[in-house]
Amino acid sequence: MSGTLNLNSITISIDAMGGDFGPESAIPGLAIVHKDHPELRFLIYGDENRIYPLLNKYKSLSAVSQVHHTATVIKSDEKPSSALRSSKGTSMRLAVEAVQSGQADAIVSSGNTGALMALAKVVLRPLSGIHRPAIASVFPTISGTTVMLDLGANVLVDAENLVQFAVLGAVFAKVNTGKDKPSVGLLNVGSEDMKGPDHVRGAAEILSKIEFNGHYYGFVEGNDITKGTVDVVVTDGYAGNIALKTAEGVSKLSSYYFKKSIKSSPLAMLGGLFAYGALKRFKTSLDPRLQNGGVFMGLNGLCVKSHGGSDDVGFASAVRLSVQLAQHGYIKRVADEINHLLTQESFLA
Numbered sequence: 001m002s003g004t005l006n007l008n009s010i011t012i013s014i015d016a017m018g019g020d021f022g023p024e025s026a027i028p029g030l031a032i033v034h035k036d037h038p039e040l041r042f043l044i045y046g047d048e049n050r051i052y053p054l055l056n057k058y059k060s061l062s063a064v065s066q067v068h069h070t071a072t073v074i075k076s077d078e079k080p081s082s083a084l085r086s087s088k089g090t091s092m093r094l095a096v097e098a099v100q101s102g103q104a105d106a107i108v109s110s111g112n113t114g115a116l117m118a119l120a121k122v123v124l125r126p127l128s129g130i131h132r133p134a135i136a137s138v139f140p141t142i143s144g145t146t147v148m149l150d151l152g153a154n155v156l157v158d159a160e161n162l163v164q165f166a167v168l169g170a171v172f173a174k175v176n177t178g179k180d181k182p183s184v185g186l187l188n189v190g191s192e193d194m195k196g197p198d199h200v201r202g203a204a205e206i207l208s209k210i211e212f213n214g215h216y217y218g219f220v221e222g223n224d225i226t227k228g229t230v231d232v233v234v235t236d237g238y239a240g241n242i243a244l245k246t247a248e249g250v251s252k253l254s255s256y257y258f259k260k261s262i263k264s265s266p267l268a269m270l271g272g273l274f275a276y277g278a279l280k281r282f283k284t285s286l287d288p289r290l291q292n293g294g295v296f297m298g299l300n301g302l303c304v305k306s307h308g309g310s311d312d313v314g315f316a317s318a319v320r321l322s323v324q325l326a327q328h329g330y331i332k333r334v335a336d337e338i339n340h341l342l343t344q345e346s347f348l349a
Helices: 023-036 048-055 059-063 080-085 091-100 113-123 157-178 198-207 222-227 237-262 265-275 274-287 310-328 328-341
Strands: 011-015 041-046 065-069 106-108 134-141 144-149 185-186 217-220 232-234 294-297 300-305
Touching: 011 091, 023 041, 023 048, 023 310, 041 048, 041 091, 048 065, 059 065, 059 080, 065 134, 080 113, 080 185, 091 106, 091 113, 091 144, 091 300, 113 294, 134 157, 134 185, 134 237, 144 157, 144 310, 157 185, 157 198, 157 232, 157 237, 157 294, 157 310, 157 328, 185 198, 185 222, 185 237, 198 217, 237 265, 294 328, 300 310
Parallel strands: 011 041, 011 106, 041 065, 106 300, 144 232, 185 217, 185 232
Antiparallel strands: 134 144, 134 294, 294 300
8 A cells, every 4th residue: 555544544453463562562552553543443363362352442443453363473483484484374474464465554563573574574675776775773762763774684785885875764753743854864973074884975975966855964983863953864885774773772871870860869769759850751761661672674565563572652653653664655656755765866876
């Protein structure tokens, strides 16, 4: 399905068996989304013996959901190649196939990332002109949010791949922020033109010449990610995944020391009570569950990966992201921009 959609025409397919908690987080997560958007419809794939006892607690959600039973699940530690060979009839494969057949507008799963990417590439196929799909997500920053990609799908890339990532990310940022020309930066070890590996400098040269749906800012460094210097940070999957895991670690470290400091003395605890409102807002602003959802970009269909350890709040965030992208016709927009890119001599040269 493509083009801008009304919410009442959007259907999301759900792999309910993925992640650490399976249906126990997926179904309550759908209930959170349904409360805000009762017009949405869901196709739920997984073990009905685990799904129905949870779904029956939410009568209105049940009314807009179809459960498709399967007892077969891709394991969280299964290698992508093995998972692909044995994927027939699994909850993940059936959920992806629902998008490919047009029954659903997007698929959300908390399951095995490598397996999901492999399945999505085989079943949904990359969009025409896309060499390598990428994983993108939204990071909270000082100035708002930043889209970053690739977060692990492609360890080795060339300049052309990075340019395509910039186009994919700019469309995502435009949907996410509403900005007409999102700013795009290439992650590098410095801002000077002569710094960085050949493929990064090569991508910079192309981006400075082509016309695309964003504004090329230049090189950005690691500290620019949290500053929100640009709307889109583009990098290879090696550096992107390290940055993502580092950010998650820093968040946990900050939370640990913050709680430790508050509990360090009766006076500190009393001060915490007085500052309760401000502390609650601080916690919310850094809550990774509210920015949960990695988008597999460059495919001929929407696929969103929820974190494997997500609870119901995190899973709901991933579903909301899939709905937002579907509603704004993300796939059609990307296809148009890639076609425009491929017609430019400055890109092909």
